[in-house]
Amino acid sequence: MNQLVFILNTISINLQIPSTSIWDDPMVLFYTVVGFIFISAVLILVVASFLLQVLRQLTKEASIEAARQKGVEWKEEPSLWSKLMEWSNRSVPLEKEETVMLDHNYDGIRELDNFLPPWWKWLFYATIIWGGVYLAAYHLTDTLPLQTAEYEQEVSLADAQQKLLKASITGPVIDETNVEQTSDPVALADGKSTYTSICSSCHRMDGGGDIGPNLTDDYWKHGGDIRSVYAVVSKGVTGTNMIAWGTSLSPEKIRNVSSYLFSLRGTNPPNAKKPEGELFKPQAAQDSGAVKTVVP
Protein backbone atom coordinates (compact mmCIF):
# COMPACT_ATOMS: atom_id res chain seq x y z
CA MET A 1 0.00 0.00 0.00
CA ASN A 2 2.78 2.39 0.96
CA GLN A 3 4.56 1.56 -2.21
CA LEU A 4 1.40 2.26 -4.18
CA VAL A 5 0.90 5.57 -2.44
CA PHE A 6 4.51 6.46 -3.11
CA ILE A 7 4.18 5.67 -6.80
CA LEU A 8 1.00 7.71 -7.00
CA ASN A 9 2.76 10.53 -5.18
CA THR A 10 5.68 10.46 -7.54
CA ILE A 11 3.37 10.62 -10.51
CA SER A 12 1.37 13.34 -8.88
CA ILE A 13 4.24 15.69 -8.11
CA ASN A 14 5.07 15.69 -11.78
CA LEU A 15 1.56 16.82 -12.55
CA GLN A 16 1.27 19.08 -9.58
CA ILE A 17 1.17 22.81 -9.85
CA PRO A 18 1.37 24.28 -6.36
CA SER A 19 -1.87 25.96 -5.53
CA THR A 20 -3.90 27.12 -2.58
CA SER A 21 -6.86 24.77 -3.06
CA ILE A 22 -6.56 21.38 -1.34
CA TRP A 23 -8.51 19.77 -4.20
CA ASP A 24 -5.56 20.41 -6.46
CA ASP A 25 -3.52 17.95 -4.45
CA PRO A 26 -4.00 14.59 -6.20
CA MET A 27 -3.55 12.75 -2.90
CA VAL A 28 -6.61 14.45 -1.44
CA LEU A 29 -8.57 13.32 -4.48
CA PHE A 30 -7.16 9.81 -4.12
CA TYR A 31 -8.21 9.48 -0.49
CA THR A 32 -11.61 10.95 -1.25
CA VAL A 33 -12.23 8.38 -3.98
CA VAL A 34 -11.00 5.53 -1.76
CA GLY A 35 -13.20 6.79 1.10
CA PHE A 36 -16.18 7.00 -1.22
CA ILE A 37 -15.65 3.43 -2.49
CA PHE A 38 -15.32 2.23 1.11
CA ILE A 39 -18.57 3.86 2.21
CA SER A 40 -20.38 2.49 -0.87
CA ALA A 41 -19.08 -1.00 -0.10
CA VAL A 42 -20.33 -0.80 3.50
CA LEU A 43 -23.77 0.37 2.32
CA ILE A 44 -23.97 -2.46 -0.24
CA LEU A 45 -23.07 -4.97 2.49
CA VAL A 46 -25.76 -3.62 4.80
CA VAL A 47 -28.43 -3.80 2.08
CA ALA A 48 -27.29 -7.29 1.00
CA SER A 49 -27.44 -8.67 4.53
CA PHE A 50 -30.90 -7.19 4.98
CA LEU A 51 -32.12 -8.87 1.76
CA LEU A 52 -30.57 -12.12 2.92
CA GLN A 53 -32.50 -11.89 6.18
CA VAL A 54 -35.75 -11.38 4.26
CA LEU A 55 -34.93 -14.33 2.01
CA ARG A 56 -34.21 -16.57 5.01
CA GLN A 57 -37.46 -15.59 6.64
CA LEU A 58 -39.40 -16.41 3.45
CA THR A 59 -37.76 -19.85 2.98
CA LYS A 60 -38.38 -20.58 6.64
CA GLU A 61 -42.08 -19.81 6.30
CA ALA A 62 -42.27 -21.87 3.12
CA SER A 63 -40.64 -24.88 4.77
CA ILE A 64 -42.94 -24.61 7.82
CA GLU A 65 -45.88 -24.60 5.44
CA ALA A 66 -44.49 -27.61 3.53
CA ALA A 67 -43.97 -29.56 6.78
CA ARG A 68 -47.49 -28.71 7.91
CA GLN A 69 -48.96 -30.01 4.65
CA LYS A 70 -47.00 -33.24 4.93
CA GLY A 71 -48.07 -33.50 8.52
CA VAL A 72 -44.52 -33.81 9.88
CA GLU A 73 -42.99 -31.78 12.68
CA TRP A 74 -40.92 -28.80 11.50
CA LYS A 75 -37.37 -28.46 12.79
CA GLU A 76 -35.30 -25.33 12.28
CA GLU A 77 -32.11 -25.81 10.24
CA PRO A 78 -29.21 -24.16 12.08
CA SER A 79 -28.00 -21.06 10.22
CA LEU A 80 -24.56 -20.87 8.64
CA TRP A 81 -23.56 -18.40 11.31
CA SER A 82 -24.59 -20.61 14.21
CA LYS A 83 -22.81 -23.55 12.55
CA LEU A 84 -19.68 -21.42 12.29
CA MET A 85 -19.94 -20.31 15.93
CA GLU A 86 -20.35 -23.89 17.04
CA TRP A 87 -17.39 -25.04 14.98
CA SER A 88 -15.10 -22.26 16.16
CA ASN A 89 -15.90 -22.82 19.86
CA ARG A 90 -16.04 -26.60 19.62
CA SER A 91 -14.89 -28.56 22.65
CA VAL A 92 -15.59 -31.96 24.15
CA PRO A 93 -19.26 -31.89 25.22
CA LEU A 94 -20.11 -31.92 28.93
CA GLU A 95 -21.48 -35.48 28.81
CA LYS A 96 -18.20 -36.80 27.43
CA GLU A 97 -15.88 -34.85 29.70
CA GLU A 98 -14.95 -38.03 31.53
CA THR A 99 -12.95 -39.06 28.44
CA VAL A 100 -10.60 -36.07 28.71
CA MET A 101 -10.34 -35.93 32.49
CA LEU A 102 -6.73 -36.21 33.65
CA ASP A 103 -5.71 -38.53 36.44
CA HIS A 104 -4.32 -35.86 38.75
CA ASN A 105 -6.39 -34.77 41.66
CA TYR A 106 -5.18 -31.61 43.39
CA ASP A 107 -7.10 -31.64 46.67
CA GLY A 108 -10.28 -32.27 44.75
CA ILE A 109 -9.46 -30.00 41.84
CA ARG A 110 -9.34 -31.99 38.59
CA GLU A 111 -8.12 -30.97 35.17
CA LEU A 112 -9.65 -31.49 31.73
CA ASP A 113 -7.35 -32.11 28.77
CA ASN A 114 -9.57 -30.21 26.34
CA PHE A 115 -8.18 -29.09 22.99
CA LEU A 116 -7.58 -25.45 22.10
CA PRO A 117 -10.63 -23.55 20.83
CA PRO A 118 -10.49 -23.77 17.03
CA TRP A 119 -10.86 -19.99 16.55
CA TRP A 120 -7.79 -19.46 18.72
CA LYS A 121 -5.78 -22.19 17.02
CA TRP A 122 -6.52 -20.86 13.50
CA LEU A 123 -5.82 -17.32 14.52
CA PHE A 124 -2.47 -18.52 15.77
CA TYR A 125 -1.73 -20.26 12.44
CA ALA A 126 -2.77 -17.08 10.65
CA THR A 127 -0.24 -15.02 12.61
CA ILE A 128 2.47 -17.51 11.65
CA ILE A 129 1.52 -17.20 7.98
CA TRP A 130 1.40 -13.41 8.32
CA GLY A 131 4.87 -13.49 9.89
CA GLY A 132 6.16 -15.44 6.89
CA VAL A 133 4.58 -13.03 4.42
CA TYR A 134 5.98 -10.07 6.35
CA LEU A 135 9.46 -11.57 6.43
CA ALA A 136 9.36 -12.26 2.70
CA ALA A 137 7.94 -8.89 1.76
CA TYR A 138 10.12 -6.69 3.96
CA HIS A 139 13.35 -8.60 4.55
CA LEU A 140 13.88 -11.23 1.88
CA THR A 141 12.58 -9.67 -1.32
CA ASP A 142 12.53 -5.93 -0.45
CA THR A 143 9.15 -5.65 -2.13
CA LEU A 144 8.00 -3.22 0.56
CA PRO A 145 10.22 -0.53 2.12
CA LEU A 146 11.40 -0.71 5.71
CA GLN A 147 11.01 2.35 7.95
CA THR A 148 14.31 3.95 6.98
CA ALA A 149 13.72 3.46 3.28
CA GLU A 150 10.18 4.75 3.62
CA TYR A 151 11.44 7.80 5.48
CA GLU A 152 14.00 8.48 2.76
CA GLN A 153 11.32 8.15 0.10
CA GLU A 154 9.18 10.68 1.92
CA VAL A 155 12.09 13.07 2.31
CA SER A 156 13.06 12.86 -1.36
CA LEU A 157 9.44 13.36 -2.28
CA ALA A 158 9.27 16.45 -0.07
CA ASP A 159 12.50 17.71 -1.62
CA ALA A 160 11.04 17.29 -5.08
CA GLN A 161 7.89 19.11 -4.05
CA GLN A 162 9.91 21.90 -2.50
CA LYS A 163 11.95 22.34 -5.68
CA LEU A 164 8.75 22.45 -7.67
CA LEU A 165 7.28 25.04 -5.34
CA LYS A 166 10.40 27.20 -5.43
CA ALA A 167 10.49 27.03 -9.21
CA SER A 168 6.88 28.12 -9.36
CA ILE A 169 7.51 31.30 -7.37
CA THR A 170 7.95 33.93 -10.00
CA GLY A 171 10.61 36.55 -9.53
CA PRO A 172 13.45 36.55 -7.04
CA VAL A 173 12.77 35.83 -3.39
CA ILE A 174 12.77 39.01 -1.33
CA ASP A 175 15.82 39.59 0.88
CA GLU A 176 17.73 42.57 2.27
CA THR A 177 19.70 43.01 -0.96
CA ASN A 178 16.72 43.49 -3.27
CA VAL A 179 13.77 44.55 -1.10
CA GLU A 180 11.81 47.60 -2.27
CA GLN A 181 9.50 49.70 -0.13
CA THR A 182 5.88 48.93 -1.02
CA SER A 183 2.97 51.35 -1.15
CA ASP A 184 0.37 48.69 -1.87
CA PRO A 185 -2.50 49.31 0.62
CA VAL A 186 -3.07 45.58 1.23
CA ALA A 187 0.62 45.04 1.98
CA LEU A 188 0.69 48.08 4.28
CA ALA A 189 -2.42 46.89 6.13
CA ASP A 190 -0.70 43.54 6.60
CA GLY A 191 2.43 45.37 7.85
CA LYS A 192 0.34 47.36 10.29
CA SER A 193 -1.30 44.23 11.70
CA THR A 194 2.11 42.57 12.16
CA TYR A 195 3.38 45.72 13.84
CA THR A 196 0.38 45.96 16.17
CA SER A 197 0.47 42.33 17.20
CA ILE A 198 4.23 41.79 17.52
CA CYS A 199 6.36 44.91 17.40
CA SER A 200 4.27 47.39 19.37
CA SER A 201 5.03 45.69 22.68
CA CYS A 202 8.59 47.03 22.50
CA HIS A 203 8.39 49.94 20.07
CA ARG A 204 5.01 51.22 21.33
CA MET A 205 1.83 51.33 19.30
CA ASP A 206 2.68 54.79 17.92
CA GLY A 207 6.34 53.86 17.31
CA GLY A 208 7.56 56.25 20.01
CA GLY A 209 9.85 53.57 21.48
CA ASP A 210 10.03 51.78 24.81
CA ILE A 211 12.29 48.75 25.15
CA GLY A 212 13.16 49.25 21.49
CA PRO A 213 14.20 52.57 19.95
CA ASN A 214 11.97 55.33 18.66
CA LEU A 215 11.00 54.46 15.08
CA THR A 216 9.39 57.83 14.27
CA ASP A 217 12.48 60.04 14.29
CA ASP A 218 15.29 60.42 11.77
CA TYR A 219 17.93 58.80 13.96
CA TRP A 220 18.71 55.17 13.29
CA LYS A 221 21.21 52.83 14.90
CA HIS A 222 21.28 50.51 11.91
CA GLY A 223 20.28 52.74 9.03
CA GLY A 224 16.91 54.14 8.04
CA ASP A 225 16.56 52.97 4.45
CA ILE A 226 14.24 50.08 3.58
CA ARG A 227 17.04 47.56 3.07
CA SER A 228 18.72 48.31 6.40
CA VAL A 229 15.39 48.20 8.23
CA TYR A 230 14.54 44.92 6.47
CA ALA A 231 17.93 43.50 7.50
CA VAL A 232 17.47 44.46 11.17
CA VAL A 233 13.95 43.05 11.32
CA SER A 234 14.91 39.87 9.51
CA LYS A 235 18.20 39.16 11.27
CA GLY A 236 17.67 40.97 14.56
CA VAL A 237 20.43 42.56 16.63
CA THR A 238 22.45 39.96 18.51
CA GLY A 239 22.61 40.52 22.25
CA THR A 240 19.53 42.77 22.34
CA ASN A 241 15.81 42.18 22.70
CA MET A 242 15.44 42.65 18.95
CA ILE A 243 15.36 39.05 17.80
CA ALA A 244 15.61 37.73 14.24
CA TRP A 245 12.01 37.85 13.01
CA GLY A 246 13.09 36.14 9.80
CA THR A 247 12.61 32.79 11.49
CA SER A 248 8.92 33.42 12.17
CA LEU A 249 7.84 35.96 9.54
CA SER A 250 7.91 35.43 5.77
CA PRO A 251 10.02 37.76 3.58
CA GLU A 252 6.80 39.40 2.31
CA LYS A 253 5.59 40.06 5.84
CA ILE A 254 8.93 41.60 6.81
CA ARG A 255 8.86 43.77 3.68
CA ASN A 256 5.32 44.84 4.57
CA VAL A 257 6.04 45.71 8.20
CA SER A 258 9.28 47.50 7.24
CA SER A 259 7.35 49.55 4.68
CA TYR A 260 4.66 50.30 7.26
CA LEU A 261 7.34 51.78 9.57
CA PHE A 262 7.90 54.55 7.02
CA SER A 263 4.36 55.81 7.61
CA LEU A 264 5.25 56.38 11.30
CA ARG A 265 8.16 58.67 10.47
CA GLY A 266 7.88 62.29 11.50
CA THR A 267 4.68 61.67 13.46
CA ASN A 268 6.27 63.02 16.67
CA PRO A 269 4.20 61.03 19.17
CA PRO A 270 4.10 62.44 22.75
CA ASN A 271 6.62 61.12 25.31
CA ALA A 272 8.67 59.49 22.57
CA LYS A 273 12.08 58.08 23.38
CA LYS A 274 14.99 60.39 22.66
CA PRO A 275 16.83 59.79 19.39
CA GLU A 276 19.40 57.01 19.25
CA GLY A 277 21.97 56.33 16.57
CA GLU A 278 22.88 58.55 13.67
CA LEU A 279 20.90 61.08 11.70
CA PHE A 280 19.76 59.29 8.56
CA LYS A 281 19.70 61.23 5.32
CA PRO A 282 17.65 59.35 2.72
CA GLN A 283 19.30 60.96 -0.33
CA ALA A 284 22.85 60.24 0.80
CA ALA A 285 22.07 56.61 1.33
CA GLN A 286 20.49 56.36 -2.08
CA ASP A 287 23.42 58.12 -3.78
CA SER A 288 26.03 55.88 -2.28
CA GLY A 289 23.79 52.85 -2.88
CA ALA A 290 25.07 51.64 0.47
CA VAL A 291 23.21 48.94 2.27
CA LYS A 292 24.33 49.11 5.84
CA THR A 293 24.93 45.68 7.21
CA VAL A 294 23.97 44.91 10.77
CA VAL A 295 26.90 45.01 13.16
CA PRO A 296 26.00 43.39 16.45
Ligand code: HEC
Ligand atom coordinates in the same frame (compact mmCIF):
# COMPACT_ATOMS: atom_id res chain seq x y z
C1 HEC B 1 11.18 42.28 22.64
C2 HEC B 1 11.27 43.67 22.19
C3 HEC B 1 11.22 43.98 20.72
C4 HEC B 1 10.28 43.55 19.80
C5 HEC B 1 9.08 42.65 20.02
C6 HEC B 1 10.66 44.17 18.55
N1 HEC B 1 11.76 44.92 18.70
FE1 HEC B 1 12.64 46.02 17.28
N2 HEC B 1 14.13 46.52 18.58
C7 HEC B 1 14.18 46.17 19.90
C8 HEC B 1 15.40 46.67 20.47
C9 HEC B 1 15.85 46.49 21.91
C10 HEC B 1 16.10 47.32 19.44
C11 HEC B 1 17.44 48.03 19.52
C12 HEC B 1 18.54 47.08 19.07
C13 HEC B 1 19.92 47.72 19.23
O1 HEC B 1 20.22 48.13 20.34
O2 HEC B 1 20.62 47.76 18.23
C14 HEC B 1 15.26 47.21 18.26
C15 HEC B 1 15.57 47.76 17.03
C16 HEC B 1 14.72 47.79 15.95
C17 HEC B 1 14.99 48.47 14.71
C18 HEC B 1 16.24 49.25 14.41
C19 HEC B 1 16.09 50.65 14.95
C20 HEC B 1 17.31 51.51 14.67
O3 HEC B 1 17.44 52.47 15.36
O4 HEC B 1 18.07 51.16 13.76
C21 HEC B 1 13.91 48.27 13.90
C22 HEC B 1 13.74 48.82 12.51
C23 HEC B 1 13.00 47.46 14.63
N3 HEC B 1 13.49 47.18 15.86
C24 HEC B 1 11.79 47.03 14.11
C25 HEC B 1 11.00 46.06 14.75
C26 HEC B 1 9.89 45.43 14.11
C27 HEC B 1 9.38 45.71 12.71
C28 HEC B 1 9.40 44.56 15.02
C29 HEC B 1 8.24 43.61 14.85
C30 HEC B 1 8.38 42.62 13.84
C31 HEC B 1 10.20 44.68 16.22
N4 HEC B 1 11.17 45.59 16.02
C32 HEC B 1 9.95 43.97 17.38
C33 HEC B 1 13.23 45.46 20.58
C34 HEC B 1 12.15 44.81 20.00
